[in-house]
Amino acid sequence: MKEELFVSGRNIPFIDPVLHIWHWQIPLYLFVGGLAAGLIFFSTYFYLTGKEKEYPIAVQVAPFLAPIVIVLGLIALLLDLRHPAFFWQLYTTIRFDSPMSWGAWTLGAVMPLSVLWPLSYLTEIRAYFDGKNRYIINLIDWIFKMMKQYWIIEWVYKLSIEYRKPIAIVNMVLSIILGVYTGILLSAFNARPLWNTSLLGPLFLVSGLSTGAAAIMWMAKSHHEKIAFSKIDLILIGVELFFIVHLFMGFLASTAVQQEAAGLFLGGEFTAVFWGFFVVGGLVFPAILEILELYGFKIPISIPAFFILFGGALFRFIMVDAGQITRYLY
Amino acid sequence: MRYAMAMDTKKCVGCSDCVVACQTENNVPHGFCRDWIVENVDGTYPNLEMEIRSERCNQCEDTPCVRTCPTGASHIIEGGIVKVTHVECIGCGACIQACPYDARYFHPDGYVDKCTFCDHRVSKGQDTACVAVCPTKCLYFGDLHDENSPVSKILRERKWKVNAPEAGTKPQVYFLI
Numbered sequence: 306m307k308e309e310l311f312v313s314g315r316n317i318p319f320i321d322p323v324l325h326i327w328h329w330q331i332p333l334y335l336f337v338g339g340l341a342a343g344l345i346f347f348s349t350y351f352y353l354t355g356k357e358k359e360y361p362i363a364v365q366v367a368p369f370l371a372p373i374v375i376v377l378g379l380i381a382l383l384l385d386l387r388h389p390a391f392f393w394q395l396y397t398t399i400r401f402d403s404p405m406s407w408g409a410w411t412l413g414a415v416m417p418l419s420v421l422w423p424l425s426y427l428t429e430i431r432a433y434f435d436g437k438n439r440y441i442i443n444l445i446d447w448i449f450k451m452m453k454q455y456w457i458i459e460w461v462y463k464l465s466i467e468y469r470k471p472i473a474i475v476n477m478v479l480s481i482i483l484g485v486y487t488g489i490l491l492s493a494f495n496a497r498p499l500w501n502t503s504l505l506g507p508l509f510l511v512s513g514l515s516t517g518a519a520a521i522m523w524m525a526k527s528h529h530e531k532i533a534f535s536k537i538d539l540i541l542i543g544v545e546l547f548f549i550v551h552l553f554m555g556f557l558a559s560t561a562v563q564q565e566a567a568g569l570f571l572g573g574e575f576t577a578v579f580w581g582f583f584v585v586g587g588l589v590f591p592a593i594l595e596i597l598e599l600y601g602f603k604i605p606i607s608i609p610a611f612f613i614l615f616g617g618a619l620f621r622f623i624m625v626d627a628g629q630i631t632r633y634l635y
Numbered sequence: 636m637r638y639a640m641a642m643d644t645k646k647c648v649g650c651s652d653c654v655v656a657c658q659t660e661n662n663v664p665h666g667f668c669r670d671w672i673v674e675n676v677d678g679t680y681p682n683l684e685m686e687i688r689s690e691r692c693n694q695c696e697d698t699p700c701v702r703t704c705p706t707g708a709s710h711i712i713e714g715g716i717v718k719v720t721h722v723e724c725i726g727c728g729a730c731i732q733a734c735p736y737d738a739r740y741f742h743p744d745g746y747v748d749k750c751t752f753c754d755h756r757v758s759k760g761q762d763t764a765c766v767a768v769c770p771t772k773c774l775y776f777g778d779l780h781d782e783n784s785p786v787s788k789i790l791r792e793r794k795w796k797v798n799a800p801e802a803g804t805k806p807q808v809y810f811l812i
Contacts, residue, residue: 312687313651313672317740324737326728387726387745394706394725405705405729495699496735496802560801633735633799 324629330385332621335487336516337378339509339617341371342484343517345419347537349477353470360533362525365429370520372419379412404493408486415479422476425465433526484510487621491628499566499628502555508548512617515541519591519613522606531606535595538613542592549584566631575627583623587616637779638714638752639807640766641786641795642689646773649674649687653765653774657691660753660764664743669750670765686812689765689774692717692738692750693798693806700730700739709747714778715807716754721746735802752776779807 311321319326348368351357357364383389396413400406423430427445434441452459465472488509491500515538522534556567569575591609598604649672657669670691677684694717701709701717708723709730719730719739724746731739731747742748753763757776761767766774777784786809795809 308676310674310676311671312649312674313654313668315668315671317667320731320737320740324731326731326741385727387728387741388724391722391725394708394723398707400705400707402702403705403729405703405727409705493703494729494732496733629732632737633802635799 324632325626327385327625327629329622330381332618332625333381334378334385335490335509335621335625336618337374337381338487339484339513339621340516340520340614341375341378341415341419342480342487342510343514344368344371344520345415345422345476345480345517346484346514347517347521347534348422349473349480352473353477360525360530361429362433362527362530363521363534365426366433367517367521367524368419368426369423369430372416372423375412375416375419379416404486404489408490411479411482411486415483418472418476418479421461421465421472424462425469425472427462481510484513487513491624494628496633497628497631498560498562498633499556499569499624499631501563502552504548504552504555505624508545508552509621511541511545511548512620515545516614516617519610519617523610525606532599535598535606535609538609539592539595542588542613546584546588562631562633565634566627569627569630575623578619579623583616583620587612587619591616636714637807638694638716638757639777639779639786639809640691640694640752640763641775641789641793641809641811643771643773643775643789643793643811644686644688645811646771647672647687647689648771650770652768652770653689656764656768657750657753660756661751663748667740667742667748669738669748688798688810690736690738690798691765691808692752693736693804693808694750694752696805696807697803699733699735699804703729703733705729712754714752714754714757716752717749718751718754719747719749735799735804736806 315321344367347363351360352364383392386392395406395409398406399410427448431442431445448458452462485506488506491497492502492505495501518534518538518541522531522538525531525534553567553570556563570579591612594604594609598606651672654668654670654672657663661669663669670689673688673690675686675688677686694715696715698711698717701711705727706723706725708720710718710720712718726741726745726747728741731741739747739749756763762776766776775785775789777786779787781787789811790809793811795811797806797809800806
């Protein structure tokens with residue numbers, strides 16, 4: 306038996322006995338980052354492939370959510386900093402080695418562009434919410450009123466419509482970077498064996514895209530569009546399950562520290578919540594509902610959509626919490 | 636110049652004098668520490684083995700903390716000492732996540748703090764506070780590029796190991812075994 310003790314009485318807050326310096330803010334941001342990436346990706350992709358008429362909600366309406374959730378994520382990130390007033394230091398330098406620096410600059414670019422993209426569909430978004438949500442209608446009317454008062458807003462609005470295609474291309478590329486980045490942020494830390502796998506980037510991207518597709522099918526009006534995104538989601542869930550199996554295969558075939566990290570999910574304290582609530586509740590269960598729906602059963606689409614979104618958020622909370630526990634042993 | 640430290644696990648009695656000296660010298664806030672003593676007990680009674688180590692930031696050659704810092708607050712100064720510029724640190728925690736030795740912590744004032752190898756003392760040719768006070772003289776400090784420095788001499792004479800070399804950080808605190 307090997308036992309390790311701090312005999313000098315080390316008990317630093319959030320570091321001993323196990324690291325816990327990242328709380329709810331980082332996983333929340335990783336979730337909304339992935340969700341926004343999914344929303345923007347599907348919107349711009351189906352616009353660029355000329356399916357605007359076929360999937361009107363996905364292309365025109367759903368992306369309005371993206372800047373809203375990104376702002377939520379930015380607030381969470383700001384709250385995570387111990388020196389929030391110094392956040393601008395991120396934008397005084399570009400550090401190519403630091404994933405967080407990349408992320409800060411990506412967010413800096415995504416934020417305005419994710420506003421510009423749905424802005425060009427303001428009238429379509431208004432039509433979708435007409436008679437449904439008074440507050441959003443009032444907000445959009447207020448934006449139109451502001452346009453009349455301030456020429457610059459109107460100029461930006463016209464610009465967003467005129468240059469819709471280049472904006473879509475840039476947004477699509479950025480959405481993929483944003484989605485992958487949420488995973489790379491974690492995988493770049495080699496001191497945390499659970500995170501230190503190159504699969505995390507693709508896994509988080511796929512998971513983010515699937516939450517985006519879930520949000521779109523929840524909002525969709527036509528049966529055709531609902532079914533289309535239900536199918537996309539099914540494929541993404543399949544890929545996600547494939548990645549998860551590979552993740553654990555990789556861990557178990559790796560060094561002692563990564564085997565120990567995998568042990569947290571294979572009999573350890575995260576076993577029930579990971580396999581029960583995330584894999585079964587957030588992936589397999591909604592996938593079964595979607596398959597039943599494809600075979601003609603009447604299932605409200607909000608149920609699988611909710612469970613996918615819930616699973617996506619839970620997955621990030623589990624990964625951030627569990628990853629901080631794992632460490633090198635010496 | 637490459638500063639390094641060697642720590643004799645056979646001589647250390649775990650008195651924690653180095654810990655207190657550091658806290659006093661560097662005004663470390665109450666409840667925090669930049670160095671600490673680890674006691675490793677291995678085996679089954681009666682065949683037990685014990686190792687005592689005085690640990691601190693390893694001032695690594697290949698520094699994941701400096702690499703992941705998004706603002707450049709974490710940096711390396713002459714002699715390979717890893718330092719944090721307090722006014723550039725936004726307290727994001729990336730470097731704390733990146734350190735395999737858990738050698739960094741959030742100072743209550745909002746920035747990240749860590750062992751500095753007492754750069755304010757060693758630049759004047761003095762020893763670090765922990766080395767200066769050690770009553771068993773089990774800590775050695777000096778320049779690895781100078782073959783007459785205490786640390787170079789002892790590393791030539793004795794067998795040594797470093798903590799978690801597989802983390803790939805090339806740590807510069809050596810443990811004599």
